[in-house]
Amino acid sequence: HVTFCVWPLFLSPTLSSVVALGANIICNKIPGLAPRQRAICQSRPDAIIVIGEGAQMGINECQYQFRFGRWNCSALGEKTVFGQELRVGSREAAFTYAITAAGVAHAVTAACSQGNLSNCGCDREKQGYYNQAEGWKWGGCSADVRYGIDFSRRFVDAREIKKNARRLMNLHNNEAGRKVLEERMKLECKCHGVSGSCTTKTCWTTLPKFREVGHLLKEKYNVAVQVEVVRASRLRQPTFLRIKQLRSYQKPMETDLVYIEKSPNYCEEDAATGSVGTQGRLCNRTSPGADGCDTMCCGRGYNTHQYTKVWQCNCKFHWCCFVKCNTCSERTEVFTCK
Numbered sequence: 567h568v569t570f571c572v573w574p575l576f577l578s579p580t581l582s583s584v585v586a587l588g589a590n591i592i593c594n595k596i597p598g599l600a601p602r603q604r605a606i607c608q609s610r611p612d613a614i615i616v617i618g619e620g621a622q623m624g625i626n627e628c629q630y631q632f633r634f635g636r637w638n639c640s641a642l643g644e645k646t647v648f649g650q651e652l653r654v655g656s657r658e659a660a661f662t663y664a665i666t667a668a669g670v671a672h673a674v675t676a677a678c679s680q681g682n683l684s685n686c687g688c689d690r691e692k693q694g695y696y697n698q699a700e701g702w703k704w705g706g707c708s709a710d711v712r713y714g715i716d717f718s719r720r721f722v723d724a725r726e727i728k729k730n731a732r733r734l735m736n737l738h739n740n741e742a743g744r745k746v747l748e749e750r751m752k753l754e755c756k757c758h759g760v761s762g763s764c765t766t767k768t769c770w771t772t773l774p775k776f777r778e779v780g781h782l783l784k785e786k787y788n789v790a791v792q793v794e795v796v797r798a799s800r801l802r803q804p805t806f807l808r809i810k811q812l813r814s815y816q817k818p819m820e821t822d823l824v825y826i827e828k829s830p831n832y833c834e835e836d837a838a839t840g841s842v843g844t845q846g847r848l849c850n851r852t853s854p855g856a857d858g859c860d861t862m863c864c865g866r867g868y869n870t871h872q873y874t875k876v877w878q879c880n881c882k883f884h885w886c887c888f889v890k891c892n893t894c895s896e897r898t899e900v901f902t903c904k
């Protein structure tokens with residue numbers, strides 16, 4: 567049985583060895599791909615590596631952003647390229663979709679800029695042209711974020727094969743993640759001319775740090791919008807989403823994260839919601855926040871583990887040439903949820 571752990575194996579070999587291994591074998595072994603994703607994988611084995619890196623970057627960022635929460639980005643259930651999927655259409659699920667869609671777009675765009683992918687490169691519309699209004703010229707390599715976003719749209723969105731409310735929710739959140747990435751693209755410029763005089767200036771666009779995207783999406787998570795599905799067509803299929811509020815007919819904004827179901831409290835392990843629970847999680851006895859033991863452990867109490875921390879201290883440099891240190895130690899405790 568192949569699990570998520572095999573995925574990083576695909577990241578280490580060079581492209582040629584991946585191609586030599588055969589796209590077929592690899593694409594069939596990656597767990598949880600939808601048919602259309604498998605087809606993209608087979609036609610673009612070079613891109614699949616970058617997609618995997620992008621999805622992993624999204625998962626890592628999710629774990630970083632939620633490191634102090636009861637939900638720490640883990641879930642029970644099937645492991646896929648995109649991590650473990652949450653069964654409940656909660657705001658946590660919304661975050662994971664947005665961050666992985668943005669991660670794939672970011673990774674593909676970065677790989678294009680570095681010439682690592684066939685079919686893409688620097689943004690050709692931002693090369694050599696003069697920006698009359700602002701008096702500078704497009705130069706260098708502008709990141710082709712539209713290519714990355716388009717690729718993410720084709721690949722990530724292809725996993726939504728069921729025609730249900732959750733599909734609309736997932737697609738909206740994927741798009742929100744990509745939109746946040748696109749809005750944070752930066753313009754960098756360089757001056758040319760004798761001794762730094764800016765007689766000519768060239769500029770190019772660059773990707774934001776992924777951490778910045780993670781922070782912004784975390785803020786969007788905090789104010790995520792509950793929506794409900796509107797079944798408009800004759801077949802009464804889910805057609806679009808609107809904000810769930812009395813007498814509201816508003817659609818959510820493009821960059822809103824949206825959810826259709828309330829979150830579980832993530833206190834206990836629960837296969838029905840995919841919650842792994844907080845038993846064994848580290849907590850902070852004095853913190854009033856989400857990482858405080860009362861909140862983290864849901865009132866179950868915590869275990870105290872005492873240990874002695876030992877380190878080198880008061881190091882002095884002696885002429886010549888050695889360093890002499892003392893050994894310091896301190897009793898410390900950590901707390902884990904019961």
Ligand SMILES: *[C@@H]1O[C@H](CO)[C@@H](O)[C@H](O)[C@H]1NC(C)=O
Nearest residue numbers: 616673676677678680681682
């Ligand atoms: C591009 O390829 C080089 C060499 O294989 C690698 O070191 C680099 O991380 C790649 N860049 C991206 C953005 O994938």
Ligand SMILES: *[C@@H]1O[C@H](CO)[C@@H](O)[C@H](O)[C@H]1NC(C)=O
Nearest residue numbers: 629638640842844845846847
């Ligand atoms: C998240 O919490 C679970 C349950 O306590 C734990 O097993 C897992 O290692 C944690 N994951 C991370 C990334 O901290």
Ligand SMILES: *[C@@H]1O[C@H](CO)[C@@H](O)[C@H](O)[C@H]1NC(C)=O
Nearest residue numbers: 849850851852853854855858
């Ligand atoms: C625990 O929380 C307190 C208050 O927020 C903070 O000052 C302290 O550094 C935290 N301790 C650890 C080990 O993170």
